[in-house]
Amino acid sequence: MAKVPKPEELSKIDYKPSKKRWMDTPVEFKEGMFCHGTRAKYLETVGFPNPREWSSKDEDWKLPENWKEIVLEAIKERLGKYRSFRLFMDICVRCGACADKCQFFLGTGDPRNMPVLRAELMRSVYRRYFTAPGKIMGRLAGGRELTYDVLKEWWYYFYQCSECRRCSVFCPYGIDQAEITMIGREILNLLGLNTDWIAGPVANCYAKGNHLGLEPHTIKSNIEFMLDDIETITGIRIEPTFNRKGAEILFVTPSGDLFGDPGTYTCMGYLMLFHELGLDYTWSTYASEGGNFGFFTSMEMAKRLNAKIYAEAKRLGVKWILGGECGHMWRVINQYMDTWNGPADFLEVPVSPITGSRFDNARATRMVHVAEFTADLIKQGKLKLDPTRNDHLKVTFHDSCNTARGMGIFEEPRYIIKNVCNHFYEMPEDTIREKTFCCGSGAGLNAGENMELRMRGGFPRANAVNYVHQRYGVNMLANICAIDRAALPTLMDYWVPGVKVTGVHELVANALVMKGEKERTQDLRLEPLPGKEGAENV
Amino acid sequence: MPTMEFQGKQYEVDEDGYLVNLDDWNKELAGHIAKLEGVDMSDAHWEVVNFLRDYYQKYQIAPMIKILVKEIGKAMGPEKGNTKYLYELYPGGPAKQACKIAGLPKPTGCV
Numbered sequence: 001m002a003k004v005p006k007p008e009e010l011s012k013i014d015y016k017p018s019k020k021r022w023m024d025t026p027v028e029f030k031e032g033m034f035c036h037g038t039r040a041k042y043l044e045t046v047g048f049p050n051p052r053e054w055s056s057k058d059e060d061w062k063l064p065e066n067w068k069e070i071v072l073e074a075i076k077e078r079l080g081k082y083r084s085f086r087l088f089m090d091i092c093v094r095c096g097a098c099a100d101k102c103q104f105f106l107g108t109g110d111p112r113n114m115p116v117l118r119a120e121l122m123r124s125v126y127r128r129y130f131t132a133p134g135k136i137m138g139r140l141a142g143g144r145e146l147t148y149d150v151l152k153e154w155w156y157y158f159y160q161c162s163e164c165r166r167c168s169v170f171c172p173y174g175i176d177q178a179e180i181t182m183i184g185r186e187i188l189n190l191l192g193l194n195t196d197w198i199a200g201p202v203a204n205c206y207a208k209g210n211h212l213g214l215e216p217h218t219i220k221s222n223i224e225f226m227l228d229d230i231e232t233i234t235g236i237r238i239e240p241t242f243n244r245k246g247a248e249i250l251f252v253t254p255s256g257d258l259f260g261d262p263g264t265y266t267c268m269g270y271l272m273l274f275h276e277l278g279l280d281y282t283w284s285t286y287a288s289e290g291g292n293f294g295f296f297t298s299m300e301m302a303k304r305l306n307a308k309i310y311a312e313a314k315r316l317g318v319k320w321i322l323g324g325e326c327g328h329m330w331r332v333i334n335q336y337m338d339t340w341n342g343p344a345d346f347l348e349v350p351v352s353p354i355t356g357s358r359f360d361n362a363r364a365t366r367m368v369h370v371a372e373f374t375a376d377l378i379k380q381g382k383l384k385l386d387p388t389r390n391d392h393l394k395v396t397f398h399d400s401c402n403t404a405r406g407m408g409i410f411e412e413p414r415y416i417i418k419n420v421c422n423h424f425y426e427m428p429e430d431t432i433r434e435k436t437f438c439c440g441s442g443a444g445l446n447a448g449e450n451m452e453l454r455m456r457g458g459f460p461r462a463n464a465v466n467y468v469h470q471r472y473g474v475n476m477l478a479n480i481c482a483i484d485r486a487a488l489p490t491l492m493d494y495w496v497p498g499v500k501v502t503g504v505h506e507l508v509a510n511a512l513v514m515k516g517e518k519e520r521t522q523d524l525r526l527e528p529l530p531g532k533e534g535a536e537n538v
Numbered sequence: 539m540p541t542m543e544f545q546g547k548q549y550e551v552d553e554d555g556y557l558v559n560l561d562d563w564n565k566e567l568a569g570h571i572a573k574l575e576g577v578d579m580s581d582a583h584w585e586v587v588n589f590l591r592d593y594y595q596k597y598q599i600a601p602m603i604k605i606l607v608k609e610i611g612k613a614m615g616p617e618k619g620n621t622k623y624l625y626e627l628y629p630g631g632p633a634k635q636a637c638k639i640a641g642l643p644k645p646t647g648c649v
Contacts, residue, residue, distance in 0.1 A: 200646060201646065213598065215598055218598070218599060222602055229604075260602070261603060261604065448634075448644075449553070
């Protein structure tokens, strides 16, 4: 695995572009900036084309002979299918407003990571083969032949975009670069050109129900382990149910919450909150994944993976669905699920059984984000909270790209945090809410072998965290996304040591005063609460 | 697919050097991988490796780190039941490095 340069080295970013024109500047595959190619078995599991053993470092990617035909046909099909795609190919005036808004350009200085140029990688091929001037004048009209090198360039750069859509906020035409990346990846997948890190979770999710490949007994055992810790901390034994027919609510969260720290603490937070409310809900070991790596592969794959959420809700006969803290999961749910796998007319418009609030915003999908659910509980005074238990934390909030730009969840998590913590500080305004910077690892980029890319792409986010860390002593970075919880700890250790990462419901559960609990001396991480440092562990 | 040679035999590994076939694993091979990783295997190291393999047989995935921590605490004494101790044993990370030596697939991490 490529060694990641030290932060001092990495932060010396060269923004001077090559003197040659971009089409004449060859692409150099740099170790640490790209992922392994997918193994055959993952493609076979989902019936995807061209399964074979290959390496993204090899010259020969073992493509089907007619790969060029496949690509051009795929572009043509999508131009017909998606009006947005044709529009985005045609209307860019190359004003450059997006250029310095992308964290991957800011972190690498590589002009091909300017959104305008990333799109141009495909646009140039579009012009050459699908527009009259391009067909006649070729390069003079901005057209470019589709060659093997162009295809490799696509693979390299469409997997250096996290589909975060920050650039689209600044584009005067509203061009959504994520859609271009998504179509680029979809076309690459027709040739068997995915990354191992994305294709693996897709295959796992398809075969076992979740990205990690957790089997039902593993899910149960992991949750039981968390319940033991909760009992140690609170003295309360919680008994959640799994796959229970007739429950009022189905709860679906990303499988990362069931496996890796600090996601597991967020998961403990859900368990404690729902227990305290006496919520009539169930976990599912079938619809055991909220996230959707299919979304980083192709629309069709995303739809196939997403289908199990409604299928399980129907099978169990629940009234509505509650979803955990995740980013891209919510982009899929909020913007695609209803048309792909709906209408969910077998469910009811979600009503909180605790407060009676009706979530009309979810009347189409019948699925509510847990941050909305909890903010409502607090607003209606249904929770007893002791924010002093979080007094050792100085918290800032990272808006996840997808919940921010994909569904406009800005206030709810902040409202919750301010009610469960006494010390909250915002990062600078150009780095939060709809202008939030990506963690640098979204859209399936959170692998190990592309660590340099992740540290570079996450640099602008880390820089903003560093600002509040220096200025206010912020030591905890809260978020509502499982990829953030997996990716940000590494990013913080690298750029801003001393800042830890948490889901919002971990903070909630720390502050939550539960009926019948013993005097708490430890937080969810089994570390002493403020003022209880000397207390004996149980 | 890349291979690794040991005692005249070729073993299939992935691009990061993890064994592809769980059944290829044996103690000698584990010792060899450990050497490549710069890890000097002690009883404590084997304790981790053996637990990982047992757990994997039962659950088809490596354990959550906190399960591993608790298990090692039980087996080796409570003062050793912490992540710090595991990192002392396996500086490359108990998940990544210990799994590699135990012949388990590379941990998918959290996605």
